[in-house]
Amino acid sequence: MNLAIRDIRHNLGRFLLTCLGLSLLLAIVLSMLGIYRGLVAESLTLARAPAVDLWVVETNTRGPFAEASRLPGDVREAVARVAGVTEAGSLTFQSVETETRNGKLRLYVVGFEPGRPGTPTAIVEGRAIAQSRYEVVIDRSAGVAVGERIRLGRREFRVVGLTARQVSSGGDPVAFITLRDSQKLQFELAPPAARRELARGSGEATSDIVNAVVARVSPDVPVAAVADGVRRWKHLAVLTQEDQETVLSRSVIERARRQIGLFTSLLLIVSTVIIALIVYTLTIDKTREIATLKLIGAPDRVIVGLIMQQALAMGAIGFVFGVSFIVAAKDGFPRRVVVESPDVLALGAVVVLVCILASSLGVRLALKVDPATALAG
Structure with a gap:
């Protein structure tokens, strides 16, 4: 008993x-x-999505996810010519708030160069971006459908594809657009501001700015050696993929x-x-x-x-x-x-x-x- x-x-x-x-x-x-x-x-999802080995960012910064980073657009060509680098691509990152049929929506917009590292590959519905302007691939957690139009900045973009579980560290759905569109969205001045800068004699500011350059390294070359070469000769900050993940998991959250x-x-x-x-x-x-x-x-x-x-x-x-x-x-x-x-x-x-x-x-x-x-x- x-x-x-x-x-x-x-x-x-x-x-x-x-x-x-x-x-x-x-x-x-x-x-x-x-x-x-x-x-x-x-x-880690967004950092792992490009499947790269190196993140090249502005000197004395820890990458676009932890703090602001700005690089000239031609840095990508300089990184691509480094011995051991097989591919390189430019990326931009920014938070945008817009209106949809469901109300206000906050997005984390990633600008990429089609065909280069950073191009979204995990598309579960629709297709990849085929035109150089005004198309967007967005995470389905945003609640928008393929074919729907959303407004980013002063322009409307057509949703052509949906991804799954592509969100930022803050939980905002990620939207992928071309680098050209993202640069205009992030760095282009509004017409009144542009006229004011011209009146001051500042000239038209360049919008060929990126937040990071990502690179893939040949399997036969040590990643650390390539990173040291970029730091020494290009005078830029470089994080390996492991370093980037450490920053996100130990610092950002x-x-x-x-x-x-x-x-x-x-x-x-x-x-x-x-x-x-x-x-x-x-x-x-x-x-x-x-x-x-x-x-x-x-x-x-x-x-x-x-x-x-x-x-x-x-x-x-x-x-x-x-x-x-x-x-x-x-x-x-x-x-x-x-x-x-x-x-x-x-x-x-x-x-x-x-x-x-x-x-x-x-x-x-x-x-x-x-x-x-x-x-x-």
């Missing part, structure tokens, strides 16, 4: 309600871990990581307190039964096992339902939620430790129960 199971049956309603509340708490804990993984995945970590820790503490209080309450309700067990000679390990088994059962049921809930609901979150097996296993181990720790309060109370209590009126 298992005393823990019999006692759970006796207080089944309260036990199941406790498990439900605990499952929601653990679901939130797992969702916090998934949101952090999603932030990292979203941040560092505050979000700390905040999510703190919130997750608080939730685990709350879960521990809830389990401890419930186990303690159940132990108080069983004072006479525990005294009876002691009176008939039951060893302490039987009483300790009764309390710990209930706490572990509570944690296990809450954990299973919490994980099941997040796995079923993660696609409905506004931001990407990535649930990985190592995180689930780690949370399971933490839940076991939490249950053992939380049950210690009830165990301490049970071991203090006087067997004479069973004979009291």
